[in-house]
Amino acid sequence: xxxxxxxxxxxxxxxxxxLYATLGEIxxxxxxxLNLGLEGLMLLGAFSGFTVTMVTGxxxxxxAAAFCVGMAVSALHAFLCVTxxxxxxxxxxxxxxxxxxxxxxxxxxxxxxxIRGLGILPVPLLAKIPLLGxxxxxxxPLVYLSYxxxxxxxxxxxxxxxxxxxxxxxxxxxxxxxxxxxxVRLRYAYTMVGGGLAALGGAYLSVVYTQMWVExxxxxxGWIAVALVIFGIWNPLRAALGSYLFGGxxxxxxxxxxxxxxxxxxxxxxxxxxxxxxxxVGISVRKGKGILLGAPAALGQPFHRxxxx
Amino acid sequence: xESERQRPLVQMLGITKSFASVRANRGIDFDVFAGxxxxxxxxxxxxxxxxxxxxxxxxxxxxGSIRVKGRECRFSSPREAIAAGIGMVHQxxxxxxxxxxxxxxVMGLPGLKAVLPKRDVIRKIGxxxxxxxxxxEPEAQVWQLSVGEQQRVEILKMLxxxxxxxxxxxxxSVLTPQEVRRLFDTIRQMTAEGHGVxxxxxxxxxxxxxxxxxxxxxxxxxVETLPGRMATREMLAEKMVGRKIVFAVDKxxxxxxxxxLEAEGICALNDRGLPAIRNLSLSIREGEIxxxxxIAGNGQKELCEALTGLRPIHFGxxxxxxxxxxxxxxxxxxxxxxxxxxxxRKGTGLVGAMNLRENFALKNFxxxxxxxxxxxxxxxxxxxxxxxxxxxxxxxxxxxIPVRNxxxxxxxxxxxxxxxxxxxxxxxxxxxxxxxxxxxxxxxxDQLLRQRERGAAVLLVSEDLEEVLALSDRLAVIHKGxxxxxxxxxxxxSEEELGLMMAGIRREPAIEGEKAR
Ligand SMILES: Nc1ncnc2c1ncn2[C@@H]1O[C@H](COP(=O)(O)OP(=O)(O)OP(=O)(O)O)[C@@H](O)[C@H]1O
Ligand SMILES: [Mg+2]
Numbered sequence: 001x002x003x004x005x006x007x008x009x010x011x012x013x014x015x016x017x018x019l020y021a022t023l024g025e026i027x028x029x030x031x032x033x034l035n036l037g038l039e040g041l042m043l044l045g046a047f048s049g050f051t052v053t054m055v056t057g058x059x060x061x062x063x064a065a066a067f068c069v070g071m072a073v074s075a076l077h078a079f080l081c082v083t084x085x086x087x088x089x090x091x092x093x094x095x096x097x098x099x100x101x102x103x104x105x106x107x108x109x110x111x112x113x114x115i116r117g118l119g120i121l122p123v124p125l126l127a128k129i130p131l132l133g134x135x136x137x138x139x140x141p142l143v144y145l146s147y148x149x150x151x152x153x154x155x156x157x158x159x160x161x162x163x164x165x166x167x168x169x170x171x172x173x174x175x176x177x178x179x180x181x182x183x184v185r186l187r188y189a190y191t192m193v194g195g196g197l198a199a200l201g202g203a204y205l206s207v208v209y210t211q212m213w214v215e216x217x218x219x220x221x222g223w224i225a226v227a228l229v230i231f232g233i234w235n236p237l238r239a240a241l242g243s244y245l246f247g248g249x250x251x252x253x254x255x256x257x258x259x260x261x262x263x264x265x266x267x268x269x270x271x272x273x274x275x276x277x278x279x280x281v282g283i284s285v286r287k288g289k290g291i292l293l294g295a296p297a298a299l300g301q302p303f304h305r306x307x308x309x
Numbered sequence: 310x311e312s313e314r315q316r317p318l319v320q321m322l323g324i325t326k327s328f329a330s331v332r333a334n335r336g337i338d339f340d341v342f343a344g345x346x347x348x349x350x351x352x353x354x355x356x357x358x359x360x361x362x363x364x365x366x367x368x369x370x371x372x373g374s375i376r377v378k379g380r381e382c383r384f385s386s387p388r389e390a391i392a393a394g395i396g397m398v399h400q401x402x403x404x405x406x407x408x409x410x411x412x413x414x415v416m417g418l419p420g421l422k423a424v425l426p427k428r429d430v431i432r433k434i435g436x437x438x439x440x441x442x443x444x445x446e447p448e449a450q451v452w453q454l455s456v457g458e459q460q461r462v463e464i465l466k467m468l469x470x471x472x473x474x475x476x477x478x479x480x481x482s483v484l485t486p487q488e489v490r491r492l493f494d495t496i497r498q499m500t501a502e503g504h505g506v507x508x509x510x511x512x513x514x515x516x517x518x519x520x521x522x523x524x525x526x527x528x529x530x531x532v533e534t535l536p537g538r539m540a541t542r543e544m545l546a547e548k549m550v551g552r553k554i555v556f557a558v559d560k561x562x563x564x565x566x567x568x569x570l571e572a573e574g575i576c577a578l579n580d581r582g583l584p585a586i587r588n589l590s591l592s593i594r595e596g597e598i599x600x601x602x603x604i605a606g607n608g609q610k611e612l613c614e615a616l617t618g619l620r621p622i623h624f625g626x627x628x629x630x631x632x633x634x635x636x637x638x639x640x641x642x643x644x645x646x647x648x649x650x651x652x653x654r655k656g657t658g659l660v661g662a663m664n665l666r667e668n669f670a671l672k673n674f675x676x677x678x679x680x681x682x683x684x685x686x687x688x689x690x691x692x693x694x695x696x697x698x699x700x701x702x703x704x705x706x707x708x709x710i711p712v713r714n715x716x717x718x719x720x721x722x723x724x725x726x727x728x729x730x731x732x733x734x735x736x737x738x739x740x741x742x743x744x745x746x747x748x749x750x751x752x753x754x755d756q757l758l759r760q761r762e763r764g765a766a767v768l769l770v771s772e773d774l775e776e777v778l779a780l781s782d783r784l785a786v787i788h789k790g791x792x793x794x795x796x797x798x799x800x801x802x803s804e805e806e807l808g809l810m811m812a813g814i815r816r817e818p819a820i821e822g823e824k825a826r
Contacts, residue, residue, distance in 0.1 A: 161421045164408070168416050171405045178367070178403040179417030180388020297406070305367065 007251055008135040012143060013209065015240075015247025017042070017201040017218075019146050021225035022232065022239040023153055024197030028074075029229060030157065031190035032170035032298040036092025037077055038198045039222025040099020041070050045199025047103040050206035050213040051110060059118045059207050063142070066203035067196040073099065074195020078188045085302035100216065110213045117211040118142060140208050142200075146240075149197075153236040166190060170296030173303040183303050198222065220273065227276045230283060233294040242279075246272050316379055317342050318505045319364065319395065319474050324373035326359055328714065330706045333359040335529045336373070341474055341505035346496060348508045348516050348537070350549055351526035352746040353718020354704050357509050358400060360526075361476045364507075365397040366390035392419070396467025397476040400717065400744075402459055406452035410434070410445050414466050437468050441495045455606065457488040464495065475499065476507040481515055482744050485604050485772060493519055511746045513542045525549050550748040561762055565782070566595030567630070569735050569766035570616065575625030577615040585611035586790040588625070593735070593766040598757065600781030600799060601770040604811055608790035609770045610652065613739050616768065617649040618642035619657075629735065643672065646734030650725060650741050652770075654717075658724045661713030665705060668712055669694040669727050697726035702752070717744045729756050736760055739770040754780060774807065786810035 021038050028035045035041075045066035053062030077095050080086040123137040123144065137144075157163040165186060169176045173183045201221070206213050224246055232239030253268040317340040326334040333356040341347045349357045362368040364375065366384030375382050377393045384390040387397070404413050411430045415421055431447045438444045443461040451459060460480060467475055477496075481489045496506055496519060510516055516523060520537035525548045532548050546554040571592045579585035585608045593599045603609060614620035616627060618639040626635045629645050651657035659668050670690050673679045678689040694708050701722045705715055712720055721744060728736065738757065742750040757780060761767055771777045777784060777799070784799040785792045786807060794816030796802045810816055 159425055160423055161415070161418075161425060162423075164412055164416050164425060168405045168408060171407055172403070175403040175405050175413075176417060178365075178387045178397075178399070180386055180391060180419075181417045182386075 005131065005134050007248065007255065009138065010251035010254075011244050011248030012135065013139060013247070014250050015243040015245070016143050016146050017204040017209065018221050018225050018228065018246055019150070019240055019243035020201030020204060021198040021222055022228045022243055023146075023149060023236055024070075024194035024201070025225055025229045026153070026194075026232070026234055026236060026239060027166070027190045027197070028194030029299055030166050030170045030234060030296055031187050032173060032296055032301065032303075033078065033081055033187050033191045034088045034092060034300045035074060035077055035095070035191060035194060035198075036089060036226060037074065037095025037099065037195070037222075038225050039218060039220065040096035040103075041073060041195050041198040042099075042202030042205070042218040042222045043103040043216070044073060044099045045070050045202030046206040046217055047107045047110075047202075047213060048199070049203025050107075050115060053117060053207050054110070054113060054115045057116070059116070062115075062117075062207050063200060063203050066199045066207075070196040070199025070202075071192040073199075074191050075188065077195065078191040081302065082184055082187045082191070085304065088300050088302075096222070104215045107213055107215060111215065112212075114212050115207070117207040142204055142208055150236045150240045157236070167296075170298055173298055177303070177305055187303075198225070201225070224272065224276050227280055230295075231279050234296070235294070246275065249275055317376075318378060320376040320379075321360070321364060322374050322376070324360060324363055324375075325371045326356075326363060326368060327371055329710075332529050334363070334370070337526070337529070337531055339524060339531070341507055343473070343503045343505050344500045345521040346500060346506045346508050346519050346537075348510070348520040348523045349526060350510075350516060350523055350545060352549055353722070353744075353749055354716035355526040355549075355746075356529040357526060358478055358716070359529075361397060361478055361507065361509070364390065364395060365476065366395075367397075388417070388419070391467070391470050391472060394471065394473035395476070396470060396472030396474070398460065398463040398467065398478065398480060400478040402463055404451045404459055404462060407450060409448055409450050410454075410462050411447040413451055413462060414447075414469050418470065433469065434465060437465055441465075441468065441498050442491060443468075443495055456483045457485065457491075460484070460492070468499075472504070474505045474507065476509075478509045479511070479744060480508070481510050481512060483605075486774065489515065511744070511750070513545050513747060516540070516545065517542070527551060546747045549746065552748075554747055554751055560758060560780070563596045563762065563782075565597040566764060568592050568594050569630060570768070571626075571628040571631075572616060573626045573628070575615055575627065576623045577611050577620050578623065579608075579611055584790065586615060589787075589790065589792055590625075591785060591792065593768060595764045595766055596761055597782045598761050598767040598769050598780050600777035600784040601768065601787050602774055602777045602784060602807060602811065603772070603787035605772050607787050609739060609772075609787060611790070612787070613649065613651065613737050613768070613770060617647055617737055619649075640675070644675070646732070648728040648731070648733035648736045650728050650736070650738040652740040652743060654720050654724050655713075659712050659720055662711050664711055665698065665703075665708045665723060666691050666694045668723065669697065672727055693730070697723070697730050700730070701726035702749070718746055718749055721745055722749060725753055725756065729760060732763065733760070733765055736765055736767045737770075738767065740772065741769070742771075742773070742776060774804070778802070786816075788813040 021042055025035060025038060048069040049062040049066035052065035053059045073095060077091055080091040081088045118140045120139060121141055126137040127133045157166060165176060165181055169183055169186045177183050202218055205217055228239055228242040231242045249272045253271045257265055257268055320340040322338055324334050324337040337360055339360065351357050359368065363370045366387045366389050382393055411427065411434060414434060415430050434447045443465050445458050445461050451462065480492060484492060500506060508519060517537065517540050522534060523537055523540055524534040525532040527549065573590055574588045575586055576584065576588060577586040591599065601609060611620055615622050618637055618641060622635055626633055628634065634642065655661060670679060670685060674685060679686055691708060698705060703719050703722045703726065705719060712723060725741060742753050745753060757767055769777060769780055781799045784796040784802065786794055788811060793810035
């Protein structure tokens with residue numbers, strides 16, 4: 001049992017950035033907007049979080065800045081998709097390319113710098129629980145914030161009036177419109193919050209996890225988050241489990257490498273991505289009707305009031 | 310109090326609305342008083358839904374004004390309309406299928422508590438249900454409900470929001486006769502309590518039964534407003550269409566020819582993987598219309614799909630002119646001369662985002678002269694589409710516009726035109742006159758009879774008992790995917806007997822008769 005603790009604890013830490021992005025995407029997709037710009041948003045978040053922390057010396061300001069950058073860039077996505085009715089896949093891919101290029105360009109000067117980011121802050125009492133304590137409650141504050149956010153998101157979606165409209169607008173925007181709510185405003189709001197969370201996930205990598213900036217440091221985590229939304233059937237709790245699973249595989253392969261094996265390192269590095277593909281295939285195979293699997297019915301479709309469907 | 314009674318709840322003045330080149334409403338005046346049912350009557354595309362969508366705040370009028378209890382109002386969204394007491398139940402429901410009934414009811418409700426007050430909501434639903442006879446299970450998810458139940462949810466939604474004026478856009482076209490009776494009871498209860506109701510329907514008997522006043526629209530203009538009790542079927546139809554309508558079906562006596570279609574003990578599953586068709590056998594000959602009557606959702610759709618190759622058959626065989634077609638692809642059925650008119654014209658029938666020409670090409674791309682080698686001949690496609698539009702009276706601003714912009718009735722005409730314009734051997738028609746006005750209904754029935762005279766075999770599936778009785782040469786009643794009995798002479802069948810079979814009580818002798826054939 002004891003030997004599992006470091007691995008599980010590492011799983012949580014390396015799963016957290018993916019979890020933020022997945023949570024954000026769940027909110028966005030529940031509102032009916034597909035945002036494939038997660039990878040780009042995470043990179044922009046990682047970069048802006050890092051630089052602002054370096055300049056201000058305060059990691060919290062850096063994280064807040066990353067959140068705001070994510071909101072601003074995904075507002076662009078919302079403008080293209082919701083207001084202009086552009087193709088959401090194309091717009092999302094454009095955001096990813098934009099984020100990748102922009103963060104690399106601006107970030108050139110910062111490669112190799114280090115910052116003092118957020119440190120570990122064990123939760124008093126809880127961290128003392130055998131096994132569970134070190135695994136769950138011996139982390140940085142952003143990990144604890146993600147626990148809270150997962151619970152909050154579950155409750156928000158299932159039990160509040162705003163959650164109800166969120167579920168409805170991704171399923172049948174016409175019904176929401178007929179009920180007198182603004183489909184446009186709702187979709188903007190959730191796209192922006194979702195983008196902010198994705199950027200925060202990116203900032204976790206640079207401000208907390210590695211405390212440095214490396215070009216392309218997200219290494220496809222944004223795409224894994226897109227897949228995890230489907231794996232988690234748009235449920236924050238399942239998304240959290242998925243994120244930790246992927247984080248765990250990543251942490252495990254690091255350990256295997258460190259222990260020294262004959263398996264070539266690139267193969268081990270591929271593990272999380274291979275797992276993504278396997279999971280997606282598995283889900284698609286047992287897929288029956290979309291209605292039961294929880295995909296929002298209006299996902300990816302623009303809405304125009306006076307146009308019939 | 311007296312002046313309250315004389316002032317209309319809602320008054321629309323000089324409403325005008327155009328979509329691109331279509332003038333859907335031209336200077337329409339319309340009002341509703343408390344305690345009355347005011348019916349809008351008109352052909353497909355006359356502008357009824359458009360007018361009501363304007364009243365509901367969904368569309369903005371180009372000109373004209375709306376007054377609610379004498380006060381001038383502008384509705385820029387449905388929320389403002391409902392706040393002013395105007396609620397609408399749309400031709401296509403505005404419900405969220407994965408949410409429960411009670412969630413749908415309170416979704417978007419102004420002043421709702423932050424944490425959903427489930428118990429209070431369910432109690433209030435109970436009260437409204439009792440008062441207006443609208444019972445539904447509040448905790449059921451909407452996709453589990455029948456269409457009639459979904460409609461009750463829509464009405465409850467409006468009553469829950471204290472709507473004083475309720476607009477019902479073709480509410481009866483999706484209901485069984487029993488459900489229509491219940492709906493009318495609800496409407497009467499609502500008017501007795503001082504609500505005003507706007508009712509839209511193409512079924513003239515219903516209109517005459519329920520209406521206090523009737524306003525007839527033609528091409529976006531008001532023809533006349535008259536008291537309901539003065540109306541007769543003939544007069545309404547004539548005013549609506551602008552010519553006389555013959556209601557009696559004029560059916561030639563024919564001797565059926567060779568057997569075209571034979572189904573032997575077929576079984577098929579529905580979309581949820583449950584048995585929908587059980588050991589069902591039937592046969593249709595040339596020049597014969599076989600009617601299938603039954604309450605909605607008893608396997609009609611699955612039967613049609615199984616007979617057109619769209620749904621796998623698990624047991625049994627389907628023969629077309631003696632050739633075994635079991636397990637063949639839909640294209641094989643198409644090439645064997647099978648036409649299919651599905652009930653969901655928006656799903657299986659047409660592609661909304663495609664234009665008229667493309668929708669025609671969808672079912673004809675494989676044959677000459679529309680296909681030239683690997684290419685399509687858009688010329689001949691456009692030519693034939695134009696002929697269909699003319700012959701079937703599809704009113705559309707052009708062949709290049711997306712079909713979702715056509716009114717429901719015009720979409721139906723286009724689809725019928727595509728399916729009936731060739732020389733099909735077998736026509737499988739499900740609810741072919743659904744949502745059509747009287748003129749168009751007459752036309753479609755006439756077309757089906759002509760195909761029969763030409764020698765086509767027709768399977769006519771309809772929930773409209775009157776329709777199957779009038780058109781069929783033989784009639785089968787379906788219940789839970791099984792045939793309850795075969796009536797050899799539909800005109801002599803008693804409604805009571807049919808009603809029993811529709812409820813699942815088997816008529817044994819007819820089964821014997823069918824086997825002996
Ligand atoms: N959103 C739209 N865009 C373009 N044209 C439209 C739109 N809505 C309605 N129209 C056109 O306006 C006309 C009136 O349509 P409307 O839906 O009001 O007819 P209707 O009387 O309700 O017919 P039906 O009985 O078939 O439902 C039709 O010619 C239709 O094609
Ligand atoms: Mg209409």
